[in-house]
Amino acid sequence: MNTEWHFLVMIVASLLVFFLVIRAVLPGQEFLQKKYTVVVLSLWVVVVGMLFGKYGATWGLPWWIYYPAPMLMTVLLPPFVLKLRKTKTILYLVLSFLSAPFIHIFFSFCCGWTEYMPFWEIPSAQALFL
Secondary structure, three states: OOHHHHHHHEEEEEEHHHHHHHHHHOOHHHHHHHHHHHHHHHHHHHHHHHHHHHHHHOOOOHHHHOOHHHHHHHHHHHHOOOOOHHHHHHHHHHHHHHHHHHHHHHHHHHOOOOOHHHHHHHOOHHHHHH
C-alpha cells in the first residue's frame, strides 16, 4: 500500500498546529503585525524540518543529526525570530512539546497511521473496536 501521501497530510496538519501554537502565544495585534514572519517561520520549521527529519536517514546522515536538528529548529527558532519574552517562550515550549504527541495520537488513533512517531505505538480506533 502506498502511504507516501500520508506525509503530505501530516505536513499540512503540522503546519496548522504550529500556526495555532504561534497564534496562542502571540497577542492578536502582534500576530497580525508579524503574519509574514509567522508564515515563513512556519514553512521553515515545519516543512523543512519534517523533510530533513524524514530524508536525513536516506541521505546517510547519522540519527543524532537528522533527528535532533528539526527538534532544535522547532524549539530555538520561533522564540528567537519572534522575539518572545520569557513567559511567552515558556508557553511556546510547552505547547510545541505537546503538539507532536497530539498529532501522533490523532493520526494513529483516528487513521491508523503510525509514521509520525513510529517509536510510540498507539492503537487505532479500528483495532480497538474490532
